Each structure stands twice: as structure tokens, then as C-alpha cells.
Amino acid sequence: MPRLNNPRVTLAIIAVALVLPLVIQNFLTFQLTLVLVYAIAIIGLNLLTGFNGQFSLGHSAFYAIGAYVAAMLMDKADFPYAMTLPVAGIACFVFGFLFGLPALRLEGVYLALATFALAVATPQILKLSPLEHWTGGVQGIVVNKPEAPFGLPLTEDQWLYYFTLLITIVMTVLAHNLVASRTGRAMMAIRDNPIAARSMGINIALYKSLTFGVSALYTGVAGALGAIVVQFVAPDSFTFFLSISLLVGLVVGGVGWIPGAFFGGAFVLFVPNLAESFSKGLSGAVYGVMIIVLIYVLPTGAAGLTRAASRWWRAKA
DSSP states (O other): OOOOOOHHHHHHHHHHHHHHHHHSOHHHHHHHHHHHHHHHHHHHHHHHHTTTOOOOSOHHHHHHHHHHHHHHHHHHSOOOHHHHHHHHHHHHHHHHHHHHHHHTTOOHHHHHHHHHHHHHHHHHHHTOGGGHHHHOGGGOEEOOOOOOGGGOSOOHHHHHHHHHHHHHHHHHHHHHHHHHSHHHHHHHHHHHOHHHHHHTTOOHHHHHHHHHHHHHHHHHHHHHHHHHHHOEEOGGGSOHHHHHHHHHHHHHHOTTOTTHHHHHHHHHHHHHHHHHHHOSTTHHHHHHHHHHHHHHHOTTHHHHHHHHHHHHHHHHO
């Protein structure tokens, strides 16, 4: 897969990202913040599917768990919003690891079916009466949007954008380092040939479960950030369609290419709105046609486009 490993390009992208909130409207800043949130979740899904070969349709459940952990800590325990992120990440890591253990016996469509069941069941569980005191039931939980600290001359939306950008950069660097490490090579060996990986002494059960946990951790942190940014969580916000959207974002960005998560996040947020602008009654059909056309034109997503552009640039040089 192509890599954006040119320091000048990376610095230029970061510089543009830092300046953007100062020159655009607050609503667009809010939307770009959500793009970053979705990008973190897609990176988590990419670690599981793109680098370890496990297929999941249930990441909306981990996103919901992270969002509810953050919302409940802020609403019930008056937790600082920044401190909810590691708690949400740890909770989702444990849940993902434990879910990954029985899922070891499942592969392909059977694993997809198990994760699908998780995605469908989670919103219903959150509505249960015994949990209503904590989850708010169908009404959900409203949280306050944090203000910029230290008297910084930033609006709430601008501050949350910079806060989310910082978390996104950290999570992206950690994902790159993980993939490049010995653990990452073991993950990819399991994806490419499990039998050969086992013969080399790789503990397949352990690495699969850990990858599931790390993937859930990323998605949980994204869910916590999403709750803070949107200021509201409710069970119906985390339906199976969210899992499908994250999967679409993964494919659009490029499976097995971490920077593609940002293209995927933008697609997940903006393209459904674009489809609705064409026709509110047929927005779903328009969205489906857009996906079909995109997959036909770019079967490897943004990763393939970047690779082709890189080859063209080298040929011109």
C-alpha cells in the first residue's frame, strides 16, 4: 500500500489542518471534527480487518459503549471529559478482547454473523429498564460541550476540533508503529496464512483476541469523542447502519492503508448528505449508486488512487 511518509507532505497537511478552523465557519469545523472521529473508528476497524483478516459488522457496538461510558462518566460522576477517553478505551478493549475469545472458533461469514448480532443487540440492551437510570433509556443522555481551557480565544467547536485532532494524530502514530512492529507482522502473517503463522510459533488465538481488543479500543475512543462533540447519546444513534458506514469508509479509504481512514471518514459524513441534497425521497438509492460507481472506478479506494498518482508523479519527474 502507498505511504504518506514524506515529512514535508505530513507537515503541510498538519499545517493546513491547524489553520482550517480559523478560516471556516463553526458548523464546518464541527463536521470536520466528526470526520476525525470517524477516521479513528475506521483505523480501529482497519487493524482488525485490513491487517488481521477478521471481518466485523459489529463495530457500532464498540462505538456505542465508548460513547455511553464517556456520557455516563460526565453526567453521573462529573468526570473531566478528557479523562473519559482512556476509561472508554480500556472498557472497550476488555469487551473486545472477551468477545474475541469465543469468536476465535468463527471465521468469514460466521464471524460476520456473530458481530452482526452484537451490533443489532446493543441498542436494544441500552434501552432496558434496569439500565435506564444509567443510560437514560430511549431518551439518552445530554452532555455539556466543554469550553476552551486556559482562556484560549477559541470557540467550543474550534477547541473540540483541535482536541480531537491531537487525539487523532496520537492514535494514527500508534497504529503505524503497531503495524510496523513485531506484533503487526504477526497480525499480517495470520491474515495471509494462518497455518504458516502457527508453524512459525505465532500464538494465533492470543494475537486475534488482542487485535480484536485493540480495534475495539480505537472504536471506543472514537465513540467517546463523538459523544463529547455531538453532546448527546441515544440507543438509536448506534444502529447497524453505523457499522455498515464504518465498513464503507474502510473500503473507500483502502483496506490495509491507515491514511485512507481520513478519506473514509469524509465519505461517511459528507456523501450521505450529498445524496440527500439530490433527492430526499431517493437519498438511499442515490447513496447506493455513488458507492457502486466509486467501487467500479476505484476498486482499491483512495489507496489505489494515491498509488496511481504517485506513479504518475515519479514518471513526470
